[in-house]
Amino acid sequence: MNHSAKYELVVGLEVHAQLQTQTKLFCSDLTAFGAEPNTQVSPVSLALPGTLPVINKKAIELAVKLGLALNCTIQHENYFARKHYFYPDLPKGYQISQHTAPICEGGYLEITVEDEKMQIALNRIHLEEDAGKSIHDADERNTCIDLNRAGIPLLEMVTEPAIHSPEAAHAFLTELRRMLRWLDVCDGNMEEGSMRCDANISIRLQGDQKLGTRVEIKNLNSIRNVKKAIELEMQRQIECIEKNEPIIQQTRSFDADKQISFPLRNKEEADDYRYFSEPDLPAFVLSETFIEKIRSGLPLLPQMLIEKYKQDFGLSEYDANAICQDKEEVAFYESLVTYLPKYKTMANWMLGPIKQYTNDHQISILEFPLSPLRIAEIVSLTESGKIHFNTASTRLLSGMIKRPGLSALDVATELNLIQEQDGNALENWVSETLNAMPDKVKAYHAGKKALIGLFAGEVKKRSKGKADMEKVQQLLIEKLQQNG
Ligand code: ADP
Ligand code: MG
Numbered sequence: 001m002n003h004s005a006k007y008e009l010v011v012g013l014e015v016h017a018q019l020q021t022q023t024k025l026f027c028s029d030l031t032a033f034g035a036e037p038n039t040q041v042s043p044v045s046l047a048l049p050g051t052l053p054v055i056n057k058k059a060i061e062l063a064v065k066l067g068l069a070l071n072c073t074i075q076h077e078n079y080f081a082r083k084h085y086f087y088p089d090l091p092k093g094y095q096i097s098q099h100t101a102p103i104c105e106g107g108y109l110e111i112t113v114e115d116e117k118m119q120i121a122l123n124r125i126h127l128e129e130d131a132g133k134s135i136h137d138a139d140e141r142n143t144c145i146d147l148n149r150a151g152i153p154l155l156e157m158v159t160e161p162a163i164h165s166p167e168a169a170h171a172f173l174t175e176l177r178r179m180l181r182w183l184d185v186c187d188g189n190m191e192e193g194s195m196r197c198d199a200n201i202s203i204r205l206q207g208d209q210k211l212g213t214r215v216e217i218k219n220l221n222s223i224r225n226v227k228k229a230i231e232l233e234m235q236r237q238i239e240c241i242e243k244n245e246p247i248i249q250q251t252r253s254f255d256a257d258k259q260i261s262f263p264l265r266n267k268e269e270a271d272d273y274r275y276f277s278e279p280d281l282p283a284f285v286l287s288e289t290f291i292e293k294i295r296s297g298l299p300l301l302p303q304m305l306i307e308k309y310k311q312d313f314g315l316s317e318y319d320a321n322a323i324c325q326d327k328e329e330v331a332f333y334e335s336l337v338t339y340l341p342k343y344k345t346m347a348n349w350m351l352g353p354i355k356q357y358t359n360d361h362q363i364s365i366l367e368f369p370l371s372p373l374r375i376a377e378i379v380s381l382t383e384s385g386k387i388h389f390n391t392a393s394t395r396l397l398s399g400m401i402k403r404p405g406l407s408a409l410d411v412a413t414e415l416n417l418i419q420e421q422d423g424n425a426l427e428n429w430v431s432e433t434l435n436a437m438p439d440k441v442k443a444y445h446a447g448k449k450a451l452i453g454l455f456a457g458e459v460k461k462r463s464k465g466k467a468d469m470e471k472v473q474q475l476l477i478e479k480l481q482q483n484g
Contacts, residue, residue: 007203007241009234010211011163012123013226015176017155017186018130018194019062025129025153026053026096026281033192037135037146045151047092052280059153060284062185063103063127064294066155069183069301070122072107076286080127080278085271089132089145096278099156102126109179110303111171120172121160130154155185161200161211166230173197173223178302182327190222197226201233203241212237213247217261219254229254229261236261305330313343322351329365332372339376342383349375353393357401369401377408385468386418419468426459426467430475433458444480452476 024031027044044051067074079101082094102124110119132147157176163169177188177195188195197220202212215233220226233252240247252261300308302324309320323333329350336346354375358368378396381387387396399411412418420426433455434441444451452473459472 006206007234007238008206008208009164009166009230010161010202010204010214011169011230012161012200012214013157013159013163013169013172014198014200015157015173016130016196017157017180017188019059019153019155020184020186021056021058021062021153023056023058024151025056025059025127026151027051029151031152033194035148037144037148040148041150045091045147053096053278055281055284056153059127060103060286061294062153062183063125063155064286064291065183065298066157066180066185067104067107067125068291068295068298069179070104070107070109070125072104072122072125074286074291075101075103075105076288077283078103078286079283080281081275082278083128083273083275085273087131088143089134089147089150091132091147091150095129095131096281097128098126099128099273100275109172109175111168111175113165113168113171118168120168121162123158123160125155125157128154128156161202161214166227166234169199169230170223170227173226175302177223178325182299182302193221196220197223199226199230199233201230201237202247203234203237213249215247215249216251216267217254218251218264221256225254225256228259232259232261299327309343313337313347315343315347319344319347319351323347332365332368335372336375336379339373340379340383342379345379345383346375349379349393353397357397369404370397371404374400374404374408381408381412381418385421385470387412388419388469391417416464416466418466420463420466421468421471423471425463426471426475429459429462429467430455430472430479432462434476434479441480452480 018031021031023029024040024045027042029040029042029045031040044053064074078098080096080098081100083097083099084094086093104125105123107122107125108119109122110117112118130149130152132145132150135144135146138144159172163172177190180186180195181188186194190196199217199220200214201217202214204210204212215237217229217233220229237247248266250266251264253264254261306317306320306324309315309323310317313320315323323329332354333346333350336349337343340346354365354368358365361367378387378392378400381396382389382392395415396408396412396417399415400406400408403411406414409418437455437458440451440454444455455476456469456472459467459476460469
């Protein structure tokens with residue numbers, strides 16, 4: 001029996017995103033990734049006695065920006081609390097967090113799963129500071145601590161338990177990461193840890209209202225692993241229930257190499273963090289003007305731009321979505337269609353030859369060696385029939401990449417790629433070809449119509465590859481009919 005049909009999967013995600021601020025949440029230490037350990041650590045990050053936190057306004061702006069883009073309600077009066085716990089990488093002994101009073105409440109993110117659009121409800125988004133990092137492999141005997149990360153601003157985004165398939169979790173995180181990057185809120189890099197995700201997973205009988213006991217999985221360092229971990233955990237829970245074993249509320253860790261999860265700790269009662277409001281930070285009040293200013297500065301969001309490309313440019317949903325993967329690609333595409341408003345053709349270039357080149361060389365569109373102007377020059381050659389797309393996207397493109405300073409026409413001329421369209425030249429080649437092969441022409445008229453391919457190949461040879469082959473095909477048919 002297929003047990004997956006008997007049970008419903010219930011998932012809630014908690015996503016932490018490092019904000020793209022220059023400096024930390026409560027002091028002016030830099031946040032750049034990859035610095036020598038403990039070089040971005042002032043007395044505030046170290047929590048030395050007598051230091052006082054000062055809120056970073058940029059972090060608040062980014063939180064509001066994301067909240068507005070995700071349709072949340074923005075809280076006007078905000079304050080921080082201390083969340084106490086002991087850990088070597090937390091020098092203060094507490095984390096300053098908005099856990100009890102989030103800056104953004106509610107909201108949703110729209111995703112598409114197997115062509116079906118759905119909205120995933122959010123519970124809240126709140127600001128908090130990051131902790132330092134324990135490093136276990138730098139020293140044989142000791143665990144080392146790097147406090148560069150301590151105090152970096154984070155947004156924690158928490159969904160409702162409203163995700164019901166591993167695919168939907170994958171789509172949610174992909175869409176969320178696109179939004180974070182689109183808005184310059186977070187670089188979304190899961191390998192470097194600037195976006196981190198914990199998955200809360202339970203199952204229940206189809207139709208049940210009450211939530212099942214949940215298991216939280218940590219250390220998921222890619223979107224693919226989140227999906228995989230959910231699939232495995234769902235199976236594990238189904239097997240437990242089918243064997244009449246209880247599901248224990250616990251925290252598990254995912255091992256990406258072995259593709260398994262194992263228990264870290266059981267969670268019988270809620271942790272006691274002894275929250276109390278942070279006495280060193282006054283409440284911060286957001287005015288309507290402040291919020292409206294951020295709202296009016298929002299760019300067109302991915303889904304709106306996709307809609308615009310479908311409506312105004314006639315692109316398919318698939319193409320529009322693919323171009324809107326990130327705003328750098330959008331900027332390139334917008335530049336292309338400004339030079340030459342051939343929307344569909346330009347989309348084909350973006351998603352065909354250009355994408356292939358950037359994928360093959362593992363570079364972003366920002367590093368693509370040709371400017372949008374150069375691509376527009378190529379397209380104007382293909383549109384006017386001077387060169388065929390197949391030649392343009394292979395020999396011409398690679399020739400231009402070697403010499404990006406030259407125009408498409410210069411490179412095409414130099415490489416002898418411009419198609420001969422002059423009717424007289426084409427007619428001569430066609431006549432010569434047919435005159436040289438009287439037997440084949442006879443065979444053609446006797447019914448071997450496939451010989452037209454042979455004639456075309458011969459014309460191509462005589463023209464040294466420069467003949468416009470569509471025109472050649474037409475001419476051949478005409479001539480053969482005449483002397484048939
Ligand atoms: P905590 O504060 O202990 O982390 P929350 O109530 O804030 O717990 O929930 C954390 C996440 O777990 C949220 O995304 C929520 O939707 C999800 N969640 C809560 N209960 C369940 C459950 N029974 N099954 C699946 N997800 C759940
Ligand atoms: Mg939590």
